[in-house]
Amino acid sequence: MSVTLSEMPATFSLPVRQRLFGWGEWIAFWLIVGVVLIATPICALAVPSSSPLFLSAYALTLIGKIMCYALVALSLDLVWGYCGILSLGHGLFFALGGYAMGMYLMRSIGLDGVYHSPLPDFMVFLDWKALPWFWQGTEHFAYALLLIILVPGLVAWLFGFFTFRSRVKGVYLSIITQAMTFAAMLLFYRNETGFGGNNGFTDFKRILGLPIAAPGTRVSLFLLTFLVLAGSFVLCRFLVKSKLGRVVTAIRDTESRLMFLGYNPLGYKLFAWTLSAILCGVAGALYVPQVGIINPSEMSPTNSIEMAIWVAVGGRGTLLGPIIGAFLVNGAKSFLTVSLAEYWLFFLGAIFVIVPIYLPNGVIGLLRRWK
Secondary structure (H helix, E strand, C coil), rough: CCCCCCCCCCCCCCCCCCCCCHHHHHHHHHHHHHHHHHHHHHHHHHHCCCCCCCCCCHHHHHHHHHHEEEEEHHHHHHHCCCCCCCCCHHHHHHHHHHHHHHHHHHCCCCCCCCCCCCCCCCHHHHHCCCCHHHHHHCCHHHHHHHHHHHHHHHHHHHHHHHHHHCCCHHHHHHHHHHHHHHHHHHHCCCCCHHCCCCEEEEEEEEEEEEECCCHHHHHHHHHHHHHHHHHHHHHHHHHHHHHHHHHHHHHHHHHHHHHHHHCHHHHHHHHHHHHHHHHHHHHHHHHHHHHHHHCHHHHHHHHHHHHHHHHHHHHCCCHHHHHHHHHHHHHHHHHHHHHCCHHHHHHHHHHHHHHHHHCHHHHHHHHHCCH
């Protein structure tokens, strides 16, 4: 008995592409963007300082800094939450982006430094006679932007290529990433490397010809950071909802089964890892002009561990959760280090214990459970 093709039951169908956002989510997203873009300049520049709505320079810097940390948490969630790669070395990519921006800002000082020399002050102090070769071109903003993207991306790609090709994973990969960051920190502490040694880069004067401490410049940097964070969130959301995102998630869940199906995980891992590093470098570049300093301590293993805490607290594999986690943890840190400085480390230790046991899915998981 023969059966025609039209009589056979349709058992297979292509998966329906998931929507990027629902209508309500799009409305909430654009509402938040509009409110921030309109309210921030008004509260920082037009509202009198005596008003409770006034946004001080300290508040702008603090929130801008935390938004940079939120971008780091978002980038880490892309590789940890969706690809299953726990990196304890993202502090390196953050610092590389920061140093690339710092080199441009140091060159922008010009002759207004302490020694009135075209060389950065730390080079004059160390009796350097000329700029090192890797400082050439850093007086141009476009070249600095190129360094911000290429340097963290290239370092991440090289590290990921040899590590992922060797099938290193799990805790061993986490240890290697932390060792890489620690080694880079020790290298940047040395004066002869040409990156300011222990003090790093500071005392910036201007950016794109504008006074870096001017209220208008601070507001512009704040809004730029917010827009980059919002755009990166949409980009990451688009990626994880795409076919590529499904493959990356499958690598996290069952990499061996994915290989049996004919996929090579190396390219997918490298893409997610490199993109994550680039976003982290961009966060570092936005951080430096707002905070006013970059030094090797940004590469410390403690900082990279804190980044993982932000993701865990917010809820990994959610994208929005790590952003919330970065604001919660760093907001608590800012409060406790000022009011109860001696208790901050106890609070951090408590997070290590409480989150894995009582909040395995983070704050986002808790909110979903309440619904």
